[in-house]
Amino acid sequence: MISRWWGALRRRQTERTLARRAIPDELWALTLARFPFLTRRPAADQQKLRELATLFLAAKEFAAPEGLEVSDEMAVAVAAQACLPVLRLGLSWYDGFVGIFMHPDAVQVRREHTDEIGVVHEYEDTLSGEAMEGGPLMLSWRDVADAGESAEWGYNVVIHEFAHVIDMRDGVADGIPPLPDRAARERWAATLQAHYDAHCADVDDGIETLLDPYGAEALDEFFAVASEAFFVAPGDLRAEHPALYELLAGFYRQDPAAET
């Protein structure tokens, strides 16, 4: 009884948010026009994406350093891209965090790494985005804004970071998102590992790869990089790595290459 009441209440809240905080037509049209990989989607998907983006904006909080104001245009650009991977899975996959920190550009950070014999190495790292378990999530606005052009080489910082969020949903960043059962996990691990090994070999050999060479860093990065290509360059991914495409299509329950 309680759960039925709760469900009805939540549905009413959702409807109210969709009605009151709907993304204005003009702003939505501008957002779609900016990102061709969204324009290519069927009208029904675009409508669903707009609703999810509205609910996303109502649930998340944006922040920025002094000197950068997060405009509606910026927030919608992030929301529309972030909601693409969960178009069929649902927004609850992003329940684990609230804050999104926008930097004007990529940021330089100091990193420390202790090697096997205990020597600490310090180095500079350039970040266009970062996702941590429990958030907040960090994004470089320049990279977000350029996503229309960078889709040509399969690059998308928003999808990359939100793929990490999806991967970490089970508490571990290992390239294996929560899956229904053990058989699915085993199949996933085997397929991902095989493609990862081949990708690392290509990168080592200096071969130009469709997937970002950064994916050779680790399995979780490979999953994030493959997800970027899946959503912004789906036809290329399907042509070059059909089994990997198939795996991601099954998980995300989407077939974006069918529309290209």
Ligand SMILES: [Zn+2]
């Ligand atoms: Zn990453």
